[in-house]
Amino acid sequence: MDSTQPKLRVAIVGGGIGGLTLAVALHKLCGSRFQVDIYEAAHTLTEIGAGIGVWPRVWEVMEALDLASDLSKISNDAGKEGQPAEFRKSDYTVKGGSTSEGPASSSVKLAGIRPFHRAQFQAILAAHLPSNPSYTTHFRKRLASYEASSIDQTAIDLTFTDGSQVVCDLLIGCDGIKSVVRATLYRPLAHPADPAWSGSVAYRSLIPRDVLEKIDPEHPSLTKAVVACGHNKHIIAFPIAQATLINIVCFVSQPEQEGTKYDGAWVREASKQELLDAYAGWEPTMIELLNCAEKVTLWAINTIPPLPTYVGERVALIGDAAHAMTPHQGSGAGQAIEDGFVLASLLADPRTNRQTLPRVLQIYDAIRRPFSQDIMQRSRNSGRLYEFGLSPTESEGDVVGMTGHSAADDIARRSAALQRMLSWAVETSVMDDRDRALQALDRVTEELA
Numbered sequence: 001m002d003s004t005q006p007k008l009r010v011a012i013v014g015g016g017i018g019g020l021t022l023a024v025a026l027h028k029l030c031g032s033r034f035q036v037d038i039y040e041a042a043h044t045l046t047e048i049g050a051g052i053g054v055w056p057r058v059w060e061v062m063e064a065l066d067l068a069s070d071l072s073k074i075s076n077d078a079g080k081e082g083q084p085a086e087f088r089k090s091d092y093t094v095k096g097g098s099t100s101e102g103p104a105s106s107s108v109k110l111a112g113i114r115p116f117h118r119a120q121f122q123a124i125l126a127a128h129l130p131s132n133p134s135y136t137t138h139f140r141k142r143l144a145s146y147e148a149s150s151i152d153q154t155a156i157d158l159t160f161t162d163g164s165q166v167v168c169d170l171l172i173g174c175d176g177i178k179s180v181v182r183a184t185l186y187r188p189l190a191h192p193a194d195p196a197w198s199g200s201v202a203y204r205s206l207i208p209r210d211v212l213e214k215i216d217p218e219h220p221s222l223t224k225a226v227v228a229c230g231h232n233k234h235i236i237a238f239p240i241a242q243a244t245l246i247n248i249v250c251f252v253s254q255p256e257q258e259g260t261k262y263d264g265a266w267v268r269e270a271s272k273q274e275l276l277d278a279y280a281g282w283e284p285t286m287i288e289l290l291n292c293a294e295k296v297t298l299w300a301i302n303t304i305p306p307l308p309t310y311v312g313e314r315v316a317l318i319g320d321a322a323h324a325m326t327p328h329q330g331s332g333a334g335q336a337i338e339d340g341f342v343l344a345s346l347l348a349d350p351r352t353n354r355q356t357l358p359r360v361l362q363i364y365d366a367i368r369r370p371f372s373q374d375i376m377q378r379s380r381n382s383g384r385l386y387e388f389g390l391s392p393t394e395s396e397g398d399v400v401g402m403t404g405h406s407a408a409d410d411i412a413r414r415s416a417a418l419q420r421m422l423s424w425a426v427e428t429s430v431m432d433d434r435d436r437a438l439q440a441l442d443r444v445t446e447e448l449a
């Protein structure tokens, strides 16, 4: 950026994991070259008390941004060995009947996933925000809309729900699944961009380790990730916060409802009894875990359709605003982090300026949209595989029911298929994507020269 030009004014709308990572990445990669303002609707930075898993690609970003050593202190990282995991068939029923099948399980290693407590993860991101005048966080600032400035066509006017207005040169919507930035960007376009229900809800809770240990000191979720599969239901349980808490997420699905509007609050409190009722008939190992859940919340899992673009001339979407997906590959936040890193890397390049900005945003879109939309699809399919709606052969036609000769055979094939569907998380590098983005910038600057 030409030092004689006024600083580019970057407005980040939304201070969730995506917005914070972007701000930290801009600080670490660009220093004070930009004027960065974060506008957050809440009165403070908040994250829910729940777990989050991040894959090696995301960890590459954490290392590049110098966050890894702080994050390592709050993780129960299994290192390169991989996180031990156990896949179980837990509903004990087989297709077409209530025949008891007995427990079936398959032990594997999930290479490289690092589990965190969300609030702790976010606190570390926030601690890496700079305290200098080039970066300001504004709370209680809910964006209402934006439009091209009538005075300067390369600027954007933002209007907040309190009536206040500001001007920026680049608007980045990190405002989650209900994104106002996305809604405004898509208003003139015919393509659908509104959220819809995935057909699933998830009961979430954190269980103190000592509570579970008293009941069952050998419970598998004390030491490893447990993936308990059943027809149209599955439970994910894994230790977080240096194994002091067990994070549980319990899905209940009505696949035929996918794409409809969820009738009710997207997040609400639920009773333990409601959770137990949902899993009536499941194997005792999982029921004893659910019995330890005291504070339970119910989340409707909503998604957005694949979008034809994540960018406008001087507007970009990242994270759930761009690709809110089901959580079945544990990747929504990870993809938000990757978006933020690739976008910040492009903005940090000295060839990015007011003139090249629209082309730079197109490069971000070309690199990040196909990748993140592939993860959306894999995530949906993983959910169906967990819940016996899809066979391990990944054939959409081969639905519901056992695929092997026994429950044990089926669950082993299912867990192998799930790991294959996750191979991208371990075998590919976000740094390669960043490099491809910068190479595309070479071509743009040659064209404009």
Ligand SMILES: Cc1cc2nc3c(=O)[nH]c(=O)nc-3n(C[C@H](O)[C@H](O)[C@H](O)COP(=O)(O)OP(=O)(O)OC[C@H]3O[C@@H](n4cnc5c(N)ncnc54)[C@H](O)[C@@H]3O)c2cc1C
Pocket: 013, 014, 015, 016, 017, 018, 019, 039, 040, 041, 042, 051, 052, 053, 054, 141, 142, 143, 144, 174, 175, 176, 177, 178, 179, 180, 202, 204, 249, 299, 301, 318, 319, 320, 321, 327, 329, 330, 331, 332, 333, 334, 335, 336
């Ligand atoms: C059950 C479940 C389990 C999950 N597990 C994982 C996992 O293990 N790993 C993983 O990577 N992902 C996981 N995810 C997905 C992950 O939670 C999301 O993808 C991630 O939080 C998205 O981050 P974001 O910053 O894009 O959006 P958000 O976290 O939604 O943040 C948006 C921010 O914008 C603010 N905001 C909204 N509107 C406005 C406005 N108009 N003006 C100003 N501010 C605004 C909000 O207050 C909020 O702070 C899971 C999700 C669920 C539901």
